[in-house]
Amino acid sequence: MHTGKRLAMLNPKNCRFDIGSGGIPDIVATDVAAALGMVDAGIGREILCRVWWPDGARLTATQLRDLVDVKIRDEWARREAAMLDGLLAIAARGSRGQRTYADAHAARWPRMVVREHEVPQLAPGYAKVRDAVIEELASAGLCQACHGRGQVANDMRVYRTCKDCSGEGHMRLSERGRADLCGLSWKTYREGWATVYDWTFQACTDDLHRAERQFQGALV
Numbered sequence: 317m318h319t320g321k322r323l324a325m326l327n328p329k330n331c332r333f334d335i336g337s338g339g340i341p342d343i344v345a346t347d348v349a350a351a352l353g354m355v356d357a358g359i360g361r362e363i364l365c366r367v368w369w370p371d372g373a374r375l376t377a378t379q380l381r382d383l384v385d386v387k388i389r390d391e392w393a394r395r396e397a398a399m400l401d402g403l404l405a406i407a408a409r410g411s412r413g414q415r416t417y418a419d420a421h422a423a424r425w426p427r428m429v430v431r432e433h434e435v436p437q438l439a440p441g442y443a444k445v446r447d448a449v450i451e452e453l454a455s456a457g458l459c460q461a462c463h464g465r466g467q468v469a470n471d472m473r474v475y476r477t478c479k480d481c482s483g484e485g486h487m488r489l490s491e492r493g494r495a496d497l498c499g500l501s502w503k504t505y506r507e508g509w510a511t512v513y514d515w516t517f518q519a520c521t522d523d524l525h526r527a528e529r530q531f532q533g534a535l536v
Contacts, residue, residue, distance in 0.1 A: 319528050320464055322535065323349050323368035343535060359383045359520050366454040367464065384446045387519055388512070388532035392428050398425055424505025426508050441500070441509050444487075447515045448497040452489055453524065459487045487515075 325345045352369075355361045359522050360379040365373035373380075402420035405413030418440035419520065457465045468483040469475045477483040494513055495505035505513075 318532060319364070320368045322531070323352070323364065326352075327371065330331045347535065351531055354534035355530045358389065358523060358527070360523035362526070363450070363453050363520065363524050364527050364531065365392060365459075366450070380450065383447060383449065384516065384520065385442075386472070388442055388516055389428070391515060391519070392425050395420070395423055395425055422497050423510050423511075425525040441498075442512070444500060445509055445513050445516055448499075449520055451497060451511065452517065453486065453520055459485055486521075524532060 322343065325343070325348050347432070350484065352361070352364075355364070359380065361535070362376050363372065364379070365376070367373075398420040399417075402413070402417030405416040407413075408450065409471060426439060426441060428439055428442060429436050459466075459478060459481035461480035462468050462485065464485040465473045465477055466481065466483040468478050478485075481487050492502055494510075495502050496506060498513070500509060
């Protein structure tokens with residue numbers, strides 16, 4: 317059964333899917349809650365709740381933002397370290413180290429700390445990317461054909477993989493759509509933040525899929 321259908325059992329009402337007709341259910345809400353407890357704490361589990369169990373996710377919205385912030389900061393630091401390695405490569409090997417430097421420079425992200433009237437502040441673009449990625453994963457990118465289930469049924473109630481999203485449950489926004497979601501102009505997004513967004517979205521998606529696998533495995 318689809319992850320969303322299981323987690324919807326934790327909602328007090330207005331589930332996203334039908335829950336069957338008659339008979340004794342093989343899985344009950346307490347089983348679902350126990351399985352969710354077996355999922356590693358982190359971004360994947362929180363986004364699962366944000367999508368399918370909103371009453372639970374509302375309690376951890378701040379923690380979710382903090383977790384994504386940490387992931388972004390760590391990757392920014394890694395890229396800055398690669399940049400330093402590139403500079404050292406040039407110092408040590410001259411022109412032979414140019415390729416290392418060029419690759420690191422091309423992969424570099426915008427400054428994380430900027431100065432506003434000589435006061436250090438976090439670059440606001442990172443918070444905009446963070447919030448937009450969470451929004452896209454949780455709602456804005458939900459596939460309209462399967463409503464996030466990854467499967468669609470025909471008139472005989474036979475399920476098949478959704479062709480529109482290839483079973484992912486989400487439809488990625490266009491690059492311009494992502495710029496709008498960030499509240500950035502297309503030029504600013506394309507030249508400074510598209511790489512940050514792409515990396516953050518993929519990293520969070522990987523965490524989400526890992527959480528889904530753990531959840532389904534706990535229900536077996």
